[in-house]
Amino acid sequence: MTKSLSEAFDSSSFRKTGYKLIDIISDYLELVKTGKSSFPVLPYKTPSEMYSFWEDDFQNSENSGIEDFFKIIIENSIHLHNPKYLGHQVPPVLPLAALTDFLSSFLNNATGVYEMGSAGIVLERFLIKLLAKIIGMDKDADGFLTSGGTLGNLTALLAVRQIASDNDIWREGINSSNNPTFLISGESHYSVERALHIMGIGNNGIVKVPVNDNHKLDIKTVEKFYNKALDDNKRVVCLVGNACSTSLGLYDPLNELADFCKEQHLWFHVDAAHGAPAVFTKKYKALISGIEKADSVVIDFHKMMMQPALVTAVLFKDSKHSYQAFSQKAAYLWEESEEDWYNLGKRTFECTKDTMSLKVYATIRTYGTKLFEDNVTQLFELGQKFADLIEKRNNFELAAWPESNIVCYRYKEKNDDEEKINDLNKKIRQLLIEEGEFFIVQTEINDKIFFRTCLMNTFTTEKVLISLLDRIEALVSIINPVKQ
Numbered sequence: 001m002t003k004s005l006s007e008a009f010d011s012s013s014f015r016k017t018g019y020k021l022i023d024i025i026s027d028y029l030e031l032v033k034t035g036k037s038s039f040p041v042l043p044y045k046t047p048s049e050m051y052s053f054w055e056d057d058f059q060n061s062e063n064s065g066i067e068d069f070f071k072i073i074i075e076n077s078i079h080l081h082n083p084k085y086l087g088h089q090v091p092p093v094l095p096l097a098a099l100t101d102f103l104s105s106f107l108n109n110a111t112g113v114y115e116m117g118s119a120g121i122v123l124e125r126f127l128i129k130l131l132a133k134i135i136g137m138d139k140d141a142d143g144f145l146t147s148g149g150t151l152g153n154l155t156a157l158l159a160v161r162q163i164a165s166d167n168d169i170w171r172e173g174i175n176s177s178n179n180p181t182f183l184i185s186g187e188s189h190y191s192v193e194r195a196l197h198i199m200g201i202g203n204n205g206i207v208k209v210p211v212n213d214n215h216k217l218d219i220k221t222v223e224k225f226y227n228k229a230l231d232d233n234k235r236v237v238c239l240v241g242n243a244c245s246t247s248l249g250l251y252d253p254l255n256e257l258a259d260f261c262k263e264q265h266l267w268f269h270v271d272a273a274h275g276a277p278a279v280f281t282k283k284y285k286a287l288i289s290g291i292e293k294a295d296s297v298v299i300d301f302h303k304m305m306m307q308p309a310l311v312t313a314v315l316f317k318d319s320k321h322s323y324q325a326f327s328q329k330a331a332y333l334w335e336e337s338e339e340d341w342y343n344l345g346k347r348t349f350e351c352t353k354d355t356m357s358l359k360v361y362a363t364i365r366t367y368g369t370k371l372f373e374d375n376v377t378q379l380f381e382l383g384q385k386f387a388d389l390i391e392k393r394n395n396f397e398l399a400a401w402p403e404s405n406i407v408c409y410r411y412k413e414k415n416d417d418e419e420k421i422n423d424l425n426k427k428i429r430q431l432l433i434e435e436g437e438f439f440i441v442q443t444e445i446n447d448k449i450f451f452r453t454c455l456m457n458t459f460t461t462e463k464v465l466i467s468l469l470d471r472i473e474a475l476v477s478i479i480n481p482v483k484q
């Protein structure tokens with residue numbers, strides 16, 4: 001072994017560096033969660049500035065140790081534990097989950113094949129069964145963890161394509177006589193449409209059902225589009241609903257949609273990547289009632305369950321369906337056998353598969369699912385308070401009354417035309433980002449630009465939200481000084 005290899009694996013220097021890293025992160029956590037850190041929530045650099053910054057770093061790397069690197073990378077990150085982080089649906093990570101993930105990456109047990117990751121694989125099954133039970137599915141339900149909601153939707157829909165066809169689409173491919181049609185919500189996450197295109201479904205097989213004035217699917221419109229598709233000789237196999245939608249955080253009427261699918265023998269897929277954890281709460285559980293009737297469901301742990309990315313559950317009401325996304329055989333990996341649940345690679349995209357279950361299990365083992373209930377309840381309640389604050393101010397308009405922790409709104413002065421309002425809101429957001437004090441995102445709903453605030457952060461208070469609205473008003477008077 002060379003000297004450098006032996007040094008790289010030296011346990012005492014690992015111990016030293018490890019303690020230092022934990023010290024750095026703990027100090028950071030203390031500062032950032034109270035909003036007292038000296039750096040902004042988003043230390044904004046343009047992409048080319050960021051690139052030159054790291055070019056310089058690489059050139060000077062000989063003069064600076066790994067500890068410096070740890071600190072520099074923190075300084076150049078967006079700070080999700082900062083109470084003014086109000087952006088995308090990515091949470092401030094639970095320290096315990098991050099620690100467990102670190103252990104997991106060190107052990108590097110992969111969960112595709114049983115021998116390579118037996119503990120993680122069994123814990124994965126344990127979590128899947130627990131989650132299925134909590135959402136109300138019976139013990140026939142089954143599934144697996146995969147790398148994100150995007151891949152989760154693709155895997156579930158691949159299974160639908162195979163199950164809902166008389167012929168073996170996996171082997172024969174799609175042709176004009178067997179092309180299945182999927183009804184999806186006009187508010188579906190882009191990954192749903194992307195999955196269908198990857199699957200070779202094409203525009204012909206994708207029917208987007210527009211949402212109603214409340215931005216949800218309603219059964220009348222679903223029926224209308226379903227019948228129209230049948231009139232057009234389409235072979236409709238599946239309906240995809242949201243719990244909740246990504247842009248506005250609103251829940252589709254799952255019970256009605258599930259009943260409709262049952263009557264028409266359609267597969268019901270629920271994209272609950274964001275909103276499923278409502279199920280842990282007493283207060284908001286009703287929003288997601290009916291999810292237990294879905295044939296397949298996708299749930300992200302790395303959103304409101306505060307896990308480091310990525311870990312997503314794909315659940316199937318009927319265990320055997322969880323084996324049908326890939327009807328492919330890889331003889332060198334698996335012995336020919338029945339649907340062995342412990343060789344997860346048969347059911348998931350990943351071959352070398354990250355051990356995603358450990359961090360989730362450690363969280364539940366330590367804090368119980370009560371922690372999820374506390375988090376979701378607090379965040380959803382804050383969503384209601386924020387909507388109240390917005391309603392009370394002149395010149396602010398909600399896109400919809402929120403049901404979850406996603407709140408969309410815009411600044412709008414009377415008599416301004418839509419184009420002007422859009423321009424103003426885009427400018428405000430750009431200035432907010434560049435200032436770096438707050439981080440929010442924007443979305444477009446019916447050609448109108450709205451600010452989109454995801455309350456992902458357990459440290460965010462009403463006071464923070466008031467100061468955000470104040471800051472938006474102040475920016476308007478900077479952008480439009482004459483009018484004020």
Ligand SMILES: *Cc1c(COP(=O)(O)O)cnc(C)c1O
Pocket residue numbers: 089147148149150151189191242244245246271272273274300310312
């Ligand atoms: C976040 C989200 C996704 C995408 O999940 P990733 O884990 O980011 O791949 C899909 N659908 C919905 C409804 C989401 O909110």
